[in-house]
Amino acid sequence: MGLKAHAMVLEKFNQPLVCKEFEISDIPRGSILVEILSAGVCGSDVHMFRGEDPRVPLPIILGHEGAGRVVEVNGEKRDLNGELLKPGDLIVWNRGITCGECYWCKVSKEPYLCPNRMVYGINRGCSEYPHLRGCYSSHIVLDPETDVLKVSEKDDLDVLAMAMCSGATAYHAFDEYPESFAGKTVVIQGAGPLGLFGVVIARSLGAEKVVVIAGSPNRLKLAEEIGADLTFNRRETSAEERRKAIMDITHGRGADFVLEATGDSRALLEGAELLRRGGFYAVAGVAVPQDPVPFKVYEWLVLKSATFKGIWVSDTSHFVKTVSITSRNYQLLSKLITHRLPLKEANRALELMESREALKVILYPEG
Numbered sequence: 095m096g097l098k099a100h101a102m103v104l105e106k107f108n109q110p111l112v113c114k115e116f117e118i119s120d121i122p123r124g125s126i127l128v129e130i131l132s133a134g135v136c137g138s139d140v141h142m143f144r145g146e147d148p149r150v151p152l153p154i155i156l157g158h159e160g161a162g163r164v165v166e167v168n169g170e171k172r173d174l175n176g177e178l179l180k181p182g183d184l185i186v187w188n189r190g191i192t193c194g195e196c197y198w199c200k201v202s203k204e205p206y207l208c209p210n211r212m213v214y215g216i217n218r219g220c221s222e223y224p225h226l227r228g229c230y231s232s233h234i235v236l237d238p239e240t241d242v243l244k245v246s247e248k249d250d251l252d253v254l255a256m257a258m259c260s261g262a263t264a265y266h267a268f269d270e271y272p273e274s275f276a277g278k279t280v281v282i283q284g285a286g287p288l289g290l291f292g293v294v295i296a297r298s299l300g301a302e303k304v305v306v307i308a309g310s311p312n313r314l315k316l317a318e319e320i321g322a323d324l325t326f327n328r329r330e331t332s333a334e335e336r337r338k339a340i341m342d343i344t345h346g347r348g349a350d351f352v353l354e355a356t357g358d359s360r361a362l363l364e365g366a367e368l369l370r371r372g373g374f375y376a377v378a379g380v381a382v383p384q385d386p387v388p389f390k391v392y393e394w395l396v397l398k399s400a401t402f403k404g405i406w407v408s409d410t411s412h413f414v415k416t417v418s419i420t421s422r423n424y425q426l427l428s429k430l431i432t433h434r435l436p437l438k439e440a441n442r443a444l445e446l447m448e449s450r451e452a453l454k455v456i457l458y459p460e461g
């Protein structure tokens with residue numbers, strides 16, 4: 095077969111992405127050629143564009159959130175439910191591929207920590223054939239090891255694409271909690287895609303109360319629309335006011351579960367005060383090195399017998415469960431998509447994300 099694909103390529107950091115054509119003939123044995131129907135722009139794409147993510151080789155096709163239609167399968171490939179993939183099938187896939195051989199994959203069973211993890215659109219450049227390893231593209235070539243799920247015409251591919259990164263990472267945070275969420279109070283710090291997915295996941299898992307603390311009135315309003323019971327604008331309330339309010343709704347105990355989804359280490363200084371004794375703190379948003387913060391080991395950790403759990407990316411199990419929860423909440427989650435643009439406007443999409451004007455941009459390769 096012969097196919098002309100086009101993609102937006104990052105050739106130099108801080109330089110606009112350039113539209114390039116790629117000739118695709120045969121794809122490697124076991125690979126899947128997919129037409130991208132929907133590509134999400136992640137906040138971390140901006141960091142990659144700026145050259146702040148050491149994992150990124152150049153040139154590269156960015157984009158690790160995607161959904162699409164199978165064009166060709168070279169050989170036999172089944173999805174995670176054992177269904178045979180064929181041309182025309184709509185699919186989503188786990189953005190990362192782990193090695194299955196290392197200590198984390200095989201012994202500790204934490205594949206998201208695999209040091210050999212490959213991620214489409216993040217650490218896979220486009221110099222080598224078959225080039226198409228990111229979602230800012232008309233097509234992507236998925237390796238045989240990629241974990242895939244078939245979806246249907248009834249599914250919202252834009253929302254599914256968006257769920258592939260922040261949704262799966264948010265799910266990972268909730269998945270680490272060793273108890274049921276029934277009767278529990280969840281506090282979410284931050285109302286970007288990670289925090290807002292957290293609201294929907296907390297609700298789906300049965301949390302009794304969901305509280306969101308963030309700095310943008312629009313995003314707090316959105317948090318309420320998708321299920322938050324109580325929201326606080328951190329620019330208009332003091333930390334002490336918020337702490338009192340959360341103590342009031344928890345019989346003076348504090349939150350059972352706090353999710354840090356702000357990307358700022360200093361959020362821990364407040365979150366630790368909001369946590370009840372025996373509470374669980376999932377720290378998921380801080381994704382780049384930052385200045386240290388003063389941590390009260392006795393008051394926050396030991397006396398509270400609290401659990402602080404770092405959350406790094408997600409694995410295939412989180413991917414599958416995220417697709418399940420997402421597919422039951424399309425209406426709510428589609429509110430997170432603030433901009434829909436043709437692929438050729440990917441540079442504008444990055445600007446909109448960087449200025450925070452956009453909460454989530456979806457790119458369409460066919461305009």
Ligand SMILES: [Zn+2]
Pocket residue numbers: 136137138139158259260
């Ligand atoms: Zn991402």
Ligand SMILES: [Zn+2]
Pocket residue numbers: 192193194195196197198199200208209210211
């Ligand atoms: Zn591994």
